[in-house]
Amino acid sequence: MPVLKNIGFLATCKDKGAQSDIHPITQAAIAWEGDSIKWVGKEAALPDQYMNEKMHDAGGRMVIPGLVDCHTHLAFGGWRPGEFEMRVRGESYLDIAKAGGGILSTVEATRKASEQELFKKASGFLDEIAKQGVTTVECKSGYGLSLKHELKTLQVYQRLAEESPLHIVSTFLGAHTIPPEYKDDRESYIELIIDEMIPTVAEERLADFCDIFTEESAFDIEESRKILLAAKAAGLTPKLHADQLTSCGGAELAAEVEAASADHLEQISEQGIEDMAEAGVVGVTLPLATLYTQEEPLNCRKLVDGGVDVAVATDFNPGSAPTYDLPLAMMLTCNQGRLTPAEVLKGATINAAKAIKRDYRVGSIEVGKSADFAVIDAPNPNFWMYHYKGANCVESYVKGQKI
Ligand SMILES: N=CN[C@@H](CCC(=O)O)C(=O)O
């Protein structure tokens, strides 16, 4: 039974109390067996039975639960650096999308890529993501937009779940936008999603969640409701890209269909906050997307104060968030989202785990949970976020193994 000792500050991030309460233990130790945590507490109280076990030393540093990136679009063909420059020059994300750029250009590149090419590229991203102390990654499809290419992407995630050391959680996002071949017949594409894609994805157990882009340029509220209810009936839990560019009732719909999370939310209404709090829908902030699309940041303080659990994720994708730097997203959530470093840490651990319904297994350091933790070269969350320097994860463990 290995032990990690000499932990100066252990943020257990238990799911109890306020978002700011990370349930810390100073001068702590953790013991685990196989992939599960067996004991957590003050090092001085470490039971004798663990004394002769293999000891790892955290060097007095901070240890946190393995970070959870609960919103990525990990597998895609190509990149879109040209759009980055267009936005810097003043064109909006919505205008670029309406002119046929945006998501659709990645759809073209993703359709051209083989499953093996997508796998290799996504697997390379995961290697980099793991270096930051991230141990769980949610991955969306949504750049295939046909049965064949959506399944191809989800099969890439299935293979990653088997071969990568990280925990991988898959989400079907066939309703990301209307593909070009259905541009004059959106009803038929929606039928295809409902009658063929959702049943196949559910039957082949290729995803746990069904996400949708509820937005003026994608799917309206009525269409979103129809798709999400069909997904729910097939056993896929709803998720939404909601109220990102326009306030269109996405948060309210998330509450109505009992979604696991509503993500983006920059334009959320007061009613949306109330409804999400009441229904227990996690609000996922994606500050890297806001930054890259030059939108007003989400005031996460309003959500937390309104009783919504807030999670923080990267939204890694080739358009609106072409970086997988979760600690950077956390730092922005402090400076622009107005959450404290402790609140943000819970946002990237236990609340993120809730957003993907994995909080029974990951997101906190507690007996019985997966032995996933990261050693961070900082004395506490406040100093970590304040003296932000990118790579300060010294080492991490996932399922009990050092990676
Ligand atoms: N908002 C919609 N979808 C993605 C963007 C995808 C893209 O631009 O390729 C997002 O979460 O930001």
Ligand SMILES: [Zn+2]
């Ligand atoms: Zn997204």
